[in-house]
Every structure is written in structure tokens, then in C-alpha cells.
Amino acid sequence: MRKRLIVTSLIVIVMQSPTHVNAGAFATELTQALNHGQLVMSYIRQGEQLANEIQMYQNMLRNVKQLPGQTYGPIAADLNNLANIVQGGQALAYSLSNLDALFRTTYPGYSTSPTAYYRQYQQWSQTSLDTTLGVLRAAGLQGQQLQSEQNVLNSLRGMAQTSDGQMQALQVMGEVNEQQVQQLMKLRQLMIADMTSKQAYQATMIQQNVSQEAASEWFFKGGGVSGDGKQYLPGLQ
Numbered sequence: 001m002r003k004r005l006i007v008t009s010l011i012v013i014v015m016q017s018p019t020h021v022n023a024g025a026f027a028t029e030l031t032q033a034l035n036h037g038q039l040v041m042s043y044i045r046q047g048e049q050l051a052n053e054i055q056m057y058q059n060m061l062r063n064v065k066q067l068p069g070q071t072y073g074p075i076a077a078d079l080n081n082l083a084n085i086v087q088g089g090q091a092l093a094y095s096l097s098n099l100d101a102l103f104r105t106t107y108p109g110y111s112t113s114p115t116a117y118y119r120q121y122q123q124w125s126q127t128s129l130d131t132t133l134g135v136l137r138a139a140g141l142q143g144q145q146l147q148s149e150q151n152v153l154n155s156l157r158g159m160a161q162t163s164d165g166q167m168q169a170l171q172v173m174g175e176v177n178e179q180q181v182q183q184l185m186k187l188r189q190l191m192i193a194d195m196t197s198k199q200a201y202q203a204t205m206i207q208q209n210v211s212q213e214a215a216s217e218w219f220f221k222g223g224g225v226s227g228d229g230k231q232y233l234p235g236l237q
Contacts, residue, residue, distance in 0.1 A: 075182040078145055079189060085141050086134035086193050090127040092200045093134055094192050107203045110210045117215060124204040131200040135193045142186060152179065 083095035092103060106127050156179070159172050 074148075075185065078182075079185065082138050082141060082186070082189050082193075085137045086131075086196075088134055088137070089130035090123065091130035091134045092127060092196060093131070094196045103203070107207045109207070111214050117211060120211065121208065124207055128197075128201045128204040131197045135190075135197040138190055138193045142190060145186075149179075149183075 083093075087093040087095060090106070092099065092106070096102060106123065156172060156175055159168070159175075
């Protein structure tokens, strides 16, 4: 298009030239016009090159521009709240620092010297119930946290739609990946709490059985038992 304009301009210049100019002068003017056209084309190419470079620098600046604000979930606070809420009463919470000692004290295993069996049975039952209640509390707390997590996802969705450049897009992807890791951590914590509850119930059942067996052994291997004044020997009518 530009070449056509230049050629048209040259034709107009030639047509407007005086008719009395001789051939030598005409050839000189035509050469000057062609040189001038080439110079104009050179300036046009330089301008296009400069515009391309400016566009390239603009793209580079846009690609390195960071997000004005980043969104992260309060994962540390959420995990601490979940760890604390499973502790209560006689629960065997996974987050207790003395879990090993508390378990061994609550469930001592087989013992041939049973004492106050009904009290121990009450303790085992209460431990299992409190541990189960802790898991339900943890599940309820995670249900309450869903609203705040939904707000975080909405914020990330908005940033993904308005991100400008590669850097912002990468940052949004990084935050989305972090949210996935946080959800896995919470799920893992809830699974640990559920496992703790199930193991506490299993330990209660095992302890009851072994305590009954230990009481039977103590009765049949022990000395005489006195009650109403009459003496009874184990194993005799």
C-alpha cells in the first residue's frame, strides 16, 4: 500500500513538472524523487521496528508484574483448632503429648489382680465416648471452616479471571496448588482423629475381655472367699 502511494506521488510530481524541462533535468528530478521515496520507506520501516520493540517491552513488563494481593488460607490456625477440639474429658486425642502414657494407664492389659472392675469399666467406656465425641467435634469444626474456604476459592477464581501476564497466572496457580495441599492436610488430620476413635473403642473391647479373663483366673487360683460366714473354696460346691 505504501509503495503504491509513493509511486502515485512520483507520478504526480512528474506530471506537475514544467513541459519545457529537458530530458537531463527530468532524469535528475526523477532520481531525486526515487531517493526521497526510499528514504521515506526506510523511516517507515524504522518506525515499525520501534513500535514492535515497544510492544515487546510492554509484554515483558506485563509478564513480570505480580499480583497486587495474594490469598492464603489460615491453615496453621485451622490445624491447631482441630488438634485442640479433639481433646476433652478422657479422650485419647492424637494431639496429646502424653498419649502413650495415658493409653497405657487407661488400658493396662491383662492383670491377675483386678480391683474395682465396675470403676475401670466406667473409665474405659467414658474414654471411648469422649474420643468419639472429639472426632464429631472435629468434623463439625471442619464443616464451619467450609464457608471461609469457599471465600478463598472465590477470591482465587476472581484473580484467575483478571490475571494479566504470565507471572500473575503462575502466582494464581501456585495459590490454587497450596489450597489443594491444605485440604489434604485437613483431610489427613480428620482421618487420624477417626482412626484414634476407632482404636480407642477397640482397646476398650479388648481390655474388657482381658479383664474378665483376669478376674476369672484370680477367682479360681486365689484363696478362699468369705461372705456370709461360710467359707467357700474355689472350684468346690
